[in-house]
Amino acid sequence: MHGEYKEPGGKLVVVDLDVEGGALRNVRVAGDFFLEPDEAILQIDAALEGAPAHTDAAGLAARLTAALPKTAVLFGLSPDGIAIAVRRALSGATEWxxxxxxxxxxxxxxxxxxxxxxxxxxxxxxxxxxxxxxxxxxxxxxxxxxxxxxxxxxxxxxxxxxxxxxxxxxxxxxxxxxxxxxxxxxxxxxxxxxxxxxxxxxxxxxxxxxxxxxxxxxxxxxxxxxxxxxxxxxxxxxxxxxxxxxxxxxxxxxxxxxxxxxxxxxxxxxxxxxxxxxxxxxxxxxxxxxxxxxxxxxxxxxxxxxxxxxxxxxxxxxxxxxxxxxxxxxxxxxxxxxxxxxxxxxxxx
Known part of the structure; x- marks a missing residue:
């Protein structure tokens, strides 16, 4: 499944994932945003891996916020924006x-x-x-x-x-x-x-x-x-x-x-x-x-x-x-x- 979301004033977030046994699997987040440190992208993927597919955007954002280190810098994206991209992937949303x-x-x-x-x-x-x-x-x-x-x-x-x-x-x-x-x-x-x-x-x-x-x-x-x-x-x-x-x-x-x-x-x-x-x-x-x-x-x-x-x-x-x-x-x-x-x-x- 594939989902995209561009936050107003932000950058494009792209999510690709599978659903197996009612849970998110093989989650990969990408986009033209900026993120420090580099390994934070792996922590984002790991935070979403295994999440129940019915989790709403607020719940997904909470998982991401809890998983990211306090030193992480997100520029052009946010936990909320990533969560919306996931929900759009799961719902079969179309893009412009x-x-x-x-x-x-x-x-x-x-x-x-x-x-x-x-x-x-x-x-x-x-x-x-x-x-x-x-x-x-x-x-x-x-x-x-x-x-x-x-x-x-x-x-x-x-x-x-x-x-x-x-x-x-x-x-x-x-x-x-x-x-x-x-x-x-x-x-x-x-x-x-x-x-x-x-x-x-x-x-x-x-x-x-x-x-x-x-x-x-x-x-x-x-x-x-x-x-x-x-x-x-x-x-x-x-x-x-x-x-x-x-x-x-x-x-x-x-x-x-x-x-x-x-x-x-x-x-x-x-x-x-x-x-x-x-x-x-x-x-x-x-x-x-x-x-x-x-x-x-x-x-x-x-x-x-x-x-x-x-x-x-x-x-x-x-x-x-x-x-x-x-x-x-x-x-x-x-x-x-x-x-x-x-x-x-x-x-x-």
Whole structure:
């Protein structure tokens, strides 16, 4: 069995192993990490040898921590990362390079249709009828997109939304509200098979699926990191938030909204951002909660998007694609019957 895991900001860890009699055998850990002293690699292998195959990642990490001498120096890897690589080997996880990735970057669409496309495309990936897909969104109109479990009345000021022409829609993933203006936001979705995140905890999968975008941001001069659970942050502020939905058919939807530019006053007029949320972020106003990419990069929005797509393509390969006629027909139906309905939008009043 073979498993790989690259810790965000770290190096690649590769594990090859057998399972005999319910225990790990012939364990070999490798990778492009740094480790001192040399013999510590043998101690890592020995610590995993014979471990029950059902041991979870925390248990495997504990075995590794106990076996390593206090003088050992691990650079680019950790006991937790090694343990995750083992669990991915045992679960038959796939790697990014195992898949032929497809890009969808279509003209602007209405907010409700974007919600529906996420649901349809992820179902198609789960069913094996579509390859794993990176979809970059273009917005036809301003919108507030609330999380699946958020209260409509607690999150949105209806008078403010109407005054500024914002539609309000609810997505299928959890998390917080997205404040979107067409040329001020960068949004993308990853629709992937569950095998890509197999062996990862729910929290770890967030950083794993967005490790590529941290590299893309670094390429345009933005040093960013993942701030658990679902924020992408820099030393001058948050720039993005992620959300996920695991589907019953074995698909994973992971989407991210990045602030390219923002009208803080308008956002405060449309969103009911609670005092508790603001105090928890250590800020006094909504405008200070995000730091847009326009200010940090000085690049046009379209160029930021193209550089992000280019970074993904260089790392994993990416063929240009499109939404099929059948997928679009189903998405339009869902947009009309579900995502535009008051029953869905106000399902948590």
């Amino acid at each position: 390079s195992d898949h032929d990735w497809q890009l969808i970057h279509d003209p602007a669409q209405p907010p409700a249709l974007h919600m529906a496309l996420d649901e349809v495309l992820t179902a198609e990936v789960a069913a094996g009828r579509r390859p794993p897909t990176l979809r970059v969104w273009e917005w036809a109109s301003p919108a507030v997109i609330i999380g699946s479990f958020q209260s409509l009345r607690n999150e949105v000021d209806p008078a403010g939304a109407e005054r500024h022409g914002f539609a309000v829609v609810r997505r299928i993933s959890g998390g917080g509200a997205m404040f979107v203006e067409p040329q001020s936001t960068i949004t993308y979705s990853l629709s992937v098979p569950e095998s890509l995140v197999s062996g990862l905890s729910y929290a770890d999968s967030y950083a794993y699926l967005d490790d590529w975008v941290l590299g893309a941001l670094a390429g345009i001069g933005v040093k960013a990191w993942y701030q658990p659970l679902n924020d992408i942050a820099t030393d001058v502020g948050k720039i993005a938030g992620a959300a996920q939905k695991r589907t019953a058919g074995g698909g994973v939807l992971h989407h991210v909204t990045m602030a390219y530019d923002i009208d803080a006053g308008k956002m405060a007029d449309v969103l009911r951002i609670g005092r508790e949320k603001l105090s928890g972020k250590g800020t006094a106003s909504a405008g200070k909660r995000v730091d847009p990419l326009a200010r940090q990069t000085g690049l046009p929005r379209a160029e930021v998007i193209e550089r992000m797509i280019g970074a993904f393509r260089r790392r994993y390969g990416l063929a240009d694609g499109s939404v099929t006629a059948d997928e679009m027909a189903r998405a339009r139906d869902l947009a009309a019957t579900k995502f535009s309905s008051q029953e869905w939008t106000a399902r948590v009043p």
